[in-house]
Amino acid sequence: MSSRPQPHRARKRFGQNFLRDPGIISRIVRAIAPREEDRLIEIGPGQGALTEPLLEAAGHLEVIELDRDLIPGLRVQFFRYPGFVIHEGDALKMDYAALKGEGPGLRVVGNLPYNVATPLIIRLMESGAAIADMHFMLQQEVVERLAASPGGAQWGRLSVMAQYHCRVESLFTVPPEAFVPRPKVDSAIVRLTPHAELPCVAEDxxxxxxxxxxxxxxxxxxxxxxxxxxxxxxxxxxxxxxxxxxxxxxxxxxxxxxxxxxxxxxx
Missing domain, CATH: 1.10.8.100 (rRNA adenine dimethylase, C-terminal domain)
Known part of the structure; x- marks a missing residue:
C-alpha cells in the first residue's frame, strides 16, 4: 500500500501554493546543505515536497503546520522516520527560544505564504540566538526588499530591520510554474544569517x-x-x-x- 497522502486542495486562506518542481527542490536543499547535527525546523511543510529530501539528508526534521487537514497525510507519508516531529500550530505564535531549549540554534526553512512572510520573519529575527539561519521561499519583491541597498527604490523599513539583525543573501528566483496552483508572481530563495555580533548596536x-x-x-x-x-x-x-x-x-x-x-x- 502506498504511504502517499491523498491530494489536498490548496487553501486561499492559508496562502497555499505547493512546490512541485524537482529541480528547484533539489537546488533549495543544496543551498540549505542540511547536516545530521543540525536542528532543522520546516515551517509549513504542505505536502512534504521539501520535507522528504531534508529528512533524507539530515535524518531528522521538525515541522510546524497550521492546516490540520494536512497533518494526517504528513504522519502517514513520513511514518518511517523516527526523527520526524510535527508541531501543530501557528508559526507566528511559536516561542522559538523555548523550542530551541538548550540545544543548537534552529535552522529554519520554509515556503512561506505571502500573507504572513514579513511578520513571521520579524518574529524570527527577534528570537535572537535561538536562530542559526533561515532559508525561505518568498515573493520575489519581498526578497528584493530584504536584500536591497541604501539609495535604491526597494530600500525601506523591512531592509533596515532585516539587515540590522542579519546578513541577507538573495540566492535564486523560482518561476510560477514550479507551483500548484501557480501564483501570479515570481518567487525567490533568500538566506538570512543572524549576525554573530551586531555591526552596530542600538541601545533601544x-x-x-x-x-x-x-x-x-x-x-x-x-x-x-x-x-x-x-x-x-x-x-x-x-x-x-x-x-x-x-x-x-x-x-x-x-x-x-x-x-x-x-x-x-x-x-
Whole structure:
C-alpha cells in the first residue's frame, strides 16, 4: 500500500501554493546543505515536497503546520522516520527560544505564504540566538526588499530591520510554474544569517524601529519633515546627517546613530 497522502486542495486562506518542481527542490536543499547535527525546523511543510529530501539528508526534521487537514497525510507519508516531529500550530505564535531549549540554534526553512512572510520573519529575527539561519521561499519583491541597498527604490523599513539583525543573501528566483496552483508572481530563495555580533548596536531596539517607521512614513518627504517631532536643527548638526535627505538614502548605521542619540537625550 502506498504511504502517499491523498491530494489536498490548496487553501486561499492559508496562502497555499505547493512546490512541485524537482529541480528547484533539489537546488533549495543544496543551498540549505542540511547536516545530521543540525536542528532543522520546516515551517509549513504542505505536502512534504521539501520535507522528504531534508529528512533524507539530515535524518531528522521538525515541522510546524497550521492546516490540520494536512497533518494526517504528513504522519502517514513520513511514518518511517523516527526523527520526524510535527508541531501543530501557528508559526507566528511559536516561542522559538523555548523550542530551541538548550540545544543548537534552529535552522529554519520554509515556503512561506505571502500573507504572513514579513511578520513571521520579524518574529524570527527577534528570537535572537535561538536562530542559526533561515532559508525561505518568498515573493520575489519581498526578497528584493530584504536584500536591497541604501539609495535604491526597494530600500525601506523591512531592509533596515532585516539587515540590522542579519546578513541577507538573495540566492535564486523560482518561476510560477514550479507551483500548484501557480501564483501570479515570481518567487525567490533568500538566506538570512543572524549576525554573530551586531555591526552596530542600538541601545533601544524598539526606539530604533520606531524611528525607522516614522522616517519611512512618507518616502518622498525629507528626514526633517518625517522626524520633525524628534530632532531639532542642532541635533541634526550633532549627528552630522543632512536632514534634507530622503529616508531611503540612510544606512543602517545612520539609523542606529539617530536612535542612540535620542535614547541618550531621553535618559
Amino acid at each position: 531596539e524598539n526606539l530604533l524601529f520606531d524611528v525607522v517607521r516614522e522616517a519611512f512614513g512618507q518616502r518622498r518627504k525629507t528626514l526633517r519633515n518625517n522626524l520633525k517631532g524628534r530632532l531639532s536643527s542642532t541635533a541634526w548638526e550633532q549627528l552630522s546627517i543632512d536632514p534634507g535627505r530622503r529616508p531611503q538614502t540612510l544606512t543602517v548605521e545612520e539609523y542606529v546613530r539617530i536612535a542612540n542619540f535620542l535614547a541618550r537625550e531621553s535618559s
